[in-house]
Amino acid sequence: MPIDHKQTYDGNNIFARIVRGEIPSKKVLETEHSLAFHDINPLAAIHVLVIPKGPYVSWEDFSANASDAEIADxxxxxxxxxxxxxxxxxxxxxxxxxxxxxxxxxxxLHVHIFGGQPLGGMLAR
Incomplete structure (x- = not known):
């Protein structure tokens, strides 16, 4: 169910729990400020999620409030x-x-990386 990106960060969301190690993930990469892992319901041959480890609800929240080090990472x-x-x-x-x-x-905040096959048009109509 879609969420309101202006809401207060909920530290019990599934990605926060993955960052804390409470829920397992198939990790691809872990850095000081970021974590990448395979999506559990892939929509393409390659479907990976990358998340910041910090408490950011959306791209808007992250770009306004994350440190330069977090953004670069x-x-x-x-x-x-x-x-x-x-x-x-x-x-x-x-x-x-x-x-x-x-x-x-x-x-x-999470970014999906899709690949490994032709992906079609940018938006479904």
Whole structure:
């Protein structure tokens, strides 16, 4: 169910619990400020999530409130993760939903990396 990206951060959301190690994940990359792991319900041959470890609800929240170190680490983690999973040579798509109208389902910033197959048009109609 889509969420309001203006809500207060809930430290018990599924991604916060993954960061704390309460829920297992198939990790791809872990840095000081970021974590990348395989999606449990992949929508493409390659489907990985990259999240900041900090308490950020959305891209808007993260870009306004994260430290420069967190932002740099996260952006680098997205690129490095794409290389690690083999998405980079043929191309890949990044997706970060923010808010109800975009279909954001977890109130923790996350970027999807899709690849490994043709991905079609940018938006479903």
């Amino acid at each position: 996260f952006v680098r983690a997205v690129g490095e993760t794409a290389r690690i999973v083999g998405a980079e040579p043929q191309g890949y798509r990044l997706l970060a939903n923010t808010g109800k109208r975009a279909g954001q389902e977890v109130a923790h």
